[in-house]
Amino acid sequence: MNKVPNRQAICDALVEASEQGQDIFVLCSDSRGSASLGNFIERFPERLIEVGIAEQNLVGVAAGMAHCGRKAFAVSPASFLASRSYEQVKVDVCYSNTNVKLIGISGGVSYGALGMSHHSAQDIAAMSSIPNMRVYLPSDRFQTKALIWALLQDEKPAYIRVGRNPVEDVYADGQLSFELNKASVVREGEDIALIACGEMVRQALDAARILEAKNVSTHVIDMYCVKPIDEKAILNAAKRTGRILTVEEHVGWGGLGAKVAQCIAETGLCQVHSLALPDEPVVAGTSAQVFARYGLDGEGIAKKCMELVGKE
DSSP states (O other), rough: OOOOOHHEEEEHHHHHHHHOOEEEEEEEESSTTTOOOOHHHHHOGGGGGEEOSSSHHHHHHHHHHTTTEEEEEEEEEEEHHTTTTTTIIIIITTTTTTTTEEEESSSSTGGGGOOOGOOOSSSSHHTTTTTTOOOEEOOOOHHHHHHHHHHTTOOOOEEEEESSSSEEEEEEEEOOOOOTTEEEEEEEEEEEEEEEEOOOHHHHHHHHHHHHHHOOOEEEEOOOOOEEHHHHHHHHHHHHHHHEEEEEEEETTTSSHEEEEEEETTTTSSSEEEEEEEOOOOOOOOOOHHHHHHHHHHHHHHHHHHTTTTTT
8 A cells, every 4th residue: 555645756856866965945935844845855855945834925936036937836735725825826827927836735635624715726727828828737656757757857837735644555566657748548349438647547437346346447647737628639539439438537627527528518529527526615624525525536526427327
C-alpha cells in the first residue's frame, strides 16, 4: 500500500531540482505542514518564504519573484488558492504570462468533515477559464513527480491540484511514460471509455477491474492535463468505444466532463456522460465516504458503466 501522498512527491521533486542548482523558491500561506514541505525547509531554509494566511499576498509576492528570475512555487490549500487569490492569479500571473507554479494542496473533498468552506470543487472551472493558465491534476506520486520536473523546464503559469491523502499507485515504479500535455491510456478496452483526472483515475481503474468480471471491456484514460486537454486522446476513445463516461472530483459545471463534451460536440461521434460532485454542498465525511455517496468510487463508476452499455 502506498503511503506517499502526491504533495510529498512535489516536495521531493523540488528538493532534487534545487540540489541540482535550480533557482527555486517555495512560498506558502501558513501551510508548510499541510504541504509536506519539511524536507525542503530542512535542506533549503533560505528558499522558503512564509507569507502567513494571506493568499493574495502569496500570489503577488510569487509573481514578483518570478519577474526577478526565480522559479516561484506558491503552495496553499486549493480551496483558498483558487478563490481568495483569483484576481492576483488573473492579473499578476496570467496577464503577464509569468512563471509562477500554483500548487493547490488538499484539493477536491480532501478536507472532508471541514465542509464546503474547505472543499475545492470549482477550481478546475475557475483556473482553466483564465487565459495563459494551464491546469493539471496528476493521478499518483510517480506522475506528480514527473509533472513537476516537466514544468521546471518552462517559464509559463500552471495550476497543479493534488489531494491530501496517499493514493494507490496508478503506475508501477519506473514504468511511467510521461509526456507533458498528453493523456495516458492506462487500460485499453472496447465497450466504454472512462476519462478521469486526479484521484479519480485510481477509482476508474478499480471500476474497470469490476467490469472485466462482468465481461465489459473498459478503456481508461488518465486526463491529468485538463488544460490544455488532449483532444486527440478523447476523439480516439470516442471512435474506439462509442461511449464516454467522465469521472471527476469536481462539480459538473465547467470541469473535465464539460471540456470532454465540448470536444466531442461538433463531431457527433458519441454521447458523453459525466460523474461528478453535485451542484450542492456535499456531505461531510472522509474522501472515501464522499466518493461512495456520489458514485465516484470503483463500484459506483462500474454501476454507471453497466447502465450505459445496457447490461444493467
